[in-house]
Amino acid sequence: MRVCFISEAQSVHTQRWTKGLVQAGCEIHLITSSNVKISGVELHHLPIYSANPFIQIRNIIRIRRLIYKLKPDVIHLFGLFAVNSLGSMWLIKSWPRLVISVWGSDVVPLNMKESIKEKFIKSYLLRKGKHIVAISQYLADEVSKYVNESQIISIIPWGIDFDQFMPSVNSNKKNSIILGFAKRIEMISGADILFKVFKLIIERTDRDVHLKIAGAGAMKPSLSDFAMEHGFDQRVEWLGWLSDRRQVVDFYRSIDIFVMPSRRESFGVAALEAAASGLPVIASRFGGIPEIVLHNWLGQFVSGVQSDIRENRISAWRR
Numbered sequence: 001m002r003v004c005f006i007s008e009a010q011s012v013h014t015q016r017w018t019k020g021l022v023q024a025g026c027e028i029h030l031i032t033s034s035n036v037k038i039s040g041v042e043l044h045h046l047p048i049y050s051a052n053p054f055i056q057i058r059n060i061i062r063i064r065r066l067i068y069k070l071k072p073d074v075i076h077l078f079g080l081f082a083v084n085s086l087g088s089m090w091l092i093k094s095w096p097r098l099v100i101s102v103w104g105s106d107v108v109p110l111n112m113k114e115s116i117k118e119k120f121i122k123s124y125l126l127r128k129g130k131h132i133v134a135i136s137q138y139l140a141d142e143v144s145k146y147v148n149e150s151q152i153i154s155i156i157p158w159g160i161d162f163d164q165f166m167p168s169v170n171s172n173k174k175n176s177i178i179l180g181f182a183k184r185i186e187m188i189s190g191a192d193i194l195f196k197v198f199k200l201i202i203e204r205t206d207r208d209v210h211l212k213i214a215g216a217g218a219m220k221p222s223l224s225d226f227a228m229e230h231g232f233d234q235r236v237e238w239l240g241w242l243s244d245r246r247q248v249v250d251f252y253r254s255i256d257i258f259v260m261p262s263r264r265e266s267f268g269v270a271a272l273e274a275a276a277s278g279l280p281v282i283a284s285r286f287g288g289i290p291e292i293v294l295h296n297w298l299g300q301f302v303s304g305v306q307s308d309i310r311e312n313r314i315s316a317w318r319r
Contacts, residue, residue: 104266167278
């Protein structure tokens with residue numbers, strides 16, 4: 001089977017999907033704006049969006065010509081981010097075997113603010129999909145607001161690499177407790193909630209508690225000032241953005257509890273990575289997170305993804 005993907009090659013999710021289909025015997029072509037090479041995948045560097053409408057029209061014409069030449073059995077629009085423009089409506093017009101995968105914020109805006117134009121484009125794109133793939137039941141329910149009853153919606157959660165994310169073989173003999181947070185340091189991720197709760201933890205326990213922050217974002221200066229003002233800045237370690245997967249694995253192995261106090265989350269892959277690393281997870285009860293983080297118990301199967309982790313204690317973060 002020949003499948004033509006339209007997505008960003010630098011995304012780990014794009015890489016996992018395309019590599020998996022290559023291993024299954026599919027011929028994969030990827031139309032992308034980046035030059036990241038993926039083993040076994042034929043890359044076509046053809047950006048879709050351009051602020052210049054004439055350049056965008058030219059790009060779309062080139063992509064349509066390429067697709068007519070390839071004659072793929074399936075066209076997979078992997079996320080709506082790359083095609084969220086008026087020009088992209090013409091790009092997918094008349095494609096009969098179109099599969100669309102949605103990731104989260106391409107359907108549910110992070111700030112919940114959406115113009116009439118953006119909503120119109122999203123509705124048009126989703127209605128053109130023969131088959132829609134969502135990463136959680138929560139997101140599938142959101143998609144159902146835009147599509148008709150004849151369209152198929154399937155749920156395929158994000159996967160993780162269990163050869164990378166696994167409990168550490170080294171026993172933790174340190175006396176301190178380290179909480180870990182890995183997300184953009186923004187209001188949407190609940191970083192401010194974490195710092196307020198961390199302050200309360202310090203005030204109410206004699207244990208040596210520390211906090212590791214993996215990420216970057218606009219709230220870092222204000223949170224850093226908050227920690228300094230309340231006298232616990234020496235307990236906070238700022239790791240910055242971890243771009244390498246090895247760094248992410250080492251981060252999980254360096255902490256004792258993972259926290260995800262997100263105000264909005266369609267899936268929460270970090271919680272799944274943390275659980276696979278043998279960590280208890282404290283998370284907000286929102287969106288797709290409850291499909292992964294089960295209160296007081298993480299079962300053998302999590303959102304259809306098999307896990308070998310047993311008896312992780314999970315608590316729900318109640319706002």
